[in-house]
Amino acid sequence: MSGVHNFNPGPAVLPAEVLGEVREEMFDFKGTGISILETSHRSKEYQEVNDRARSLLLELLGLGDEYEAMFLQGGASLQFVQVPMNLLGPGETADYVVTGAWSAKALKEAKLRGKVNVAADTKTDRGYTRIPRPEELKLTPGAAYVHVTSNNTISGTQWHELPDTQGVPLVVDASSDCLWKPHDYSNLGLLYAGAQKNLGPAGATAVVIRKDLLDKCGGDVPIILRYKTQAEKGGLYNTPSCFAVYVIMKVLEWVKARGGAEAMERRNREKAELVYGVIDKFPRVYSSPVERESRSCMNVVWHLPSPEKEAAFLEGAARRGMIGLKGHRSVGGCRASLYNSLPVESARALAEYMEEFAAS
Numbered sequence: 001m002s003g004v005h006n007f008n009p010g011p012a013v014l015p016a017e018v019l020g021e022v023r024e025e026m027f028d029f030k031g032t033g034i035s036i037l038e039t040s041h042r043s044k045e046y047q048e049v050n051d052r053a054r055s056l057l058l059e060l061l062g063l064g065d066e067y068e069a070m071f072l073q074g075g076a077s078l079q080f081v082q083v084p085m086n087l088l089g090p091g092e093t094a095d096y097v098v099t100g101a102w103s104a105k106a107l108k109e110a111k112l113r114g115k116v117n118v119a120a121d122t123k124t125d126r127g128y129t130r131i132p133r134p135e136e137l138k139l140t141p142g143a144a145y146v147h148v149t150s151n152n153t154i155s156g157t158q159w160h161e162l163p164d165t166q167g168v169p170l171v172v173d174a175s176s177d178c179l180w181k182p183h184d185y186s187n188l189g190l191l192y193a194g195a196q197k198n199l200g201p202a203g204a205t206a207v208v209i210r211k212d213l214l215d216k217c218g219g220d221v222p223i224i225l226r227y228k229t230q231a232e233k234g235g236l237y238n239t240p241s242c243f244a245v246y247v248i249m250k251v252l253e254w255v256k257a258r259g260g261a262e263a264m265e266r267r268n269r270e271k272a273e274l275v276y277g278v279i280d281k282f283p284r285v286y287s288s289p290v291e292r293e294s295r296s297c298m299n300v301v302w303h304l305p306s307p308e309k310e311a312a313f314l315e316g317a318a319r320r321g322m323i324g325l326k327g328h329r330s331v332g333g334c335r336a337s338l339y340n341s342l343p344v345e346s347a348r349a350l351a352e353y354m355e356e357f358a359a360s
């Protein structure tokens with residue numbers, strides 16, 4: 001549409017159809033004569049938006065009414081704090097699997113709150129390049145929870161299957177791959193996702209919690225930071241990020257209309273195969289630091305042989321309207337974020353350009 005292919009890591013691309021609807025409703029939301037931006041969060045109109053977004057999220061994740069969904073503020077980073085504050089009781093241990101910069105940050109916050117066990121840490125002198133195999137996990141029997149980052153946005157690795165925690169509540173930071181495919185959530189205790197990567201715009205964080213865990217949240221936890229406080233009000237204890245939740249609702253409707261998580265998986269695999277295909281075809285030009293089985297379908301990372309080549313590559317990409325391809329400042333290289341909303345045509349355009357560049 002705009003001729004731009006948006007590979008930004010987050011905030012990231014949104015479906016053009018969603019942006020079109022937002023524009024259409026901007027001056028008159030559902031016949032109210034005002035925009036959703038100007039609407040009270042206590043109004044019937046906003047309540048409907050909030051309830052629809054919450055129920056769609058559970059439905060698309062395949063979760064039943066033993067779970068509660070809500071949209072909170074403070075980003076995924078506040079969840080690094082809120083999770084142990086609420087779920088890690090005195091005398092309990094939480095297991096953390098460290099597979100990237102974000103899980104390392106989550107671990108750091110948890111250590112300030114209680115007893116933690118590092119169930120695995122895949123960092124080497126080459127950084128984080130893989131997801132641990134199931135037999136590598138040193139899980140604590142009877143742990144309060146097991147925390148994993150399902151997709152490592154910076155290093156480009158992803159859990160293709162979530163670990164079996166044998167009934168211990170699994171806590172998933174799904175910020176960069178929520179709804180990228182259907183998962184077996186039978187051990188799920190809590191899932192959180194900053195919306196700005198795979199769910200919508202910045203400003204809201206999706207939190208899904210198994211209802212029985214709500215009773216753990218009390219004690220000396222500040223009232224505003226208790227999951228129970230927000231869950232009892234459907235996320236409307238205080239003013240939420242209304243506009244962000246409204247756009248999330250539209251993105252979730254878009255996902256549902258296209259066939260849900262199953263359809264997203266087909267689409268995401270198609271995109272990822274296009275890009276990884278070129279990386280594998282030209283090993284002297286593109287090198288992936290990531291172990292093959294751990295490759296992320298959301299964030300594809302690669303290096304070029306020299307900083308000069310890399311600059312030339314990014315320059316040529318920009319001339320073709322491809323933006324957001326520079327790797328995270330902590331790891332360098334290139335990164336293409338292929339979130340649910342990214343059209344297949346964008347991945348195809350990138351793959352074609354990579355072919356061309358490699359052959360030149």
Ligand SMILES: *Cc1c(COP(=O)(O)O)cnc(C)c1O
Pocket residue numbers: 010074075076077078102149151152153173174175176194195197
């Ligand atoms: C971006 C990201 C975060 C941090 O999100 P904020 O909303 O900026 O706090 C946490 N975890 C993962 C996996 C991320 O990709």
